[in-house]
Structures are given as structure tokens and as C-alpha cells.
Amino acid sequence: MSARHRMRYRIDRAFRQAAAIEIRSKQEMQCRYCKSVLLAGEYTIDHVVPKSRGGLDRKENLCVACVTCNLAKSDMSKKEFRRILESNTPPAGVLLIRAWINYRMERRLQRSLKRICKAVGVDL
Numbered sequence: 001m002s003a004r005h006r007m008r009y010r011i012d013r014a015f016r017q018a019a020a021i022e023i024r025s026k027q028e029m030q031c032r033y034c035k036s037v038l039l040a041g042e043y044t045i046d047h048v049v050p051k052s053r054g055g056l057d058r059k060e061n062l063c064v065a066c067v068t069c070n071l072a073k074s075d076m077s078k079k080e081f082r083r084i085l086e087s088n089t090p091p092a093g094v095l096l097i098r099a100w101i102n103y104r105m106e107r108r109l110q111r112s113l114k115r116i117c118k119a120v121g122v123d124l
């Protein structure tokens with residue numbers, strides 16, 4: 001790796017880390033796609049518009065996602081990926097099925113949590 005490439009790599013890494021902190025605070029540590037709660041070190045940075053489709057390394061195009069969603073989304077658009085997650089039919093492929101299951105489990109967990117909080121009189 002040349003000095004120029006090393007510098008470029010450091011800049012990219014610093015940018016991604018800074019963007020991650022900013023984006024993460026806006027999203028309250030949730031995966032953009034499945035809404036699962038993300039702990040420090042468990043998140044990835046995803047390009048909403050994939051780089052392969054012209055998406056840029058700008059914070060407007062970056063979001064925090066869990067590893068499963070990021071890998072499963074691959075070079076799909078947000079809309080394409082969302083359509084798969086919301087489908088009642090399981091998708092083909094191990095990564096997509098994992099993301100599809102996580103999405104459904106998270107929705108159920110959040111509904112249960114709301115019901116429990118309501119029952120005990122706690123505001124979320």
C-alpha cells in the first residue's frame with residue numbers, strides 16, 4: 001500500500017467514524033432498517049444509495065445499520081430492501097432470511113414492550 005493510499009484510507013476511516021457518531025446519535029442507536037437496538041461496536045455504516053449505484057460517502061447518504069441488514073441489503077436500494085423486509089413471504093438466501101426474521105422479531109418485541117410499558121404505566 002503506497003503512502004497516498006494509506007493517507008486516503010486514514011481519511012476515509014476518520015470520516016466514517018465521525019459520520020457514525022453523528023448518525024448514531026440521530027438514530028438513537030437503532031438499525032435504520034430493522035430498528036434493532038445497537039450497542040457500541042455492533043453497528044456498521046451503510047450507504048443508503050449503494051456506491052455501486054452512484055451513492056456518495058456523504059453523511060446524507062450514510063446510516064447506521066446492524067451487520068445482518070448491511071450484509072443482506074448489499075447493493076439494493078433502501079426501497080428494494082424495505083420491500084423484502086416487509087413482505088409476508090420469506091426471501092431466498094440466508095442473509096436475506098436472517099434480516100427478514102430479525103425485522104419481524106424486532107417489530108414484535110417493540111409491540112410487546114409498548115404493551116408492557118402501558119400496562120405498568122411507564123412512558124417510553
Ligand SMILES: [Zn+2]
Nearest residue numbers: 031034066069
Ligand atoms: Zn438491522
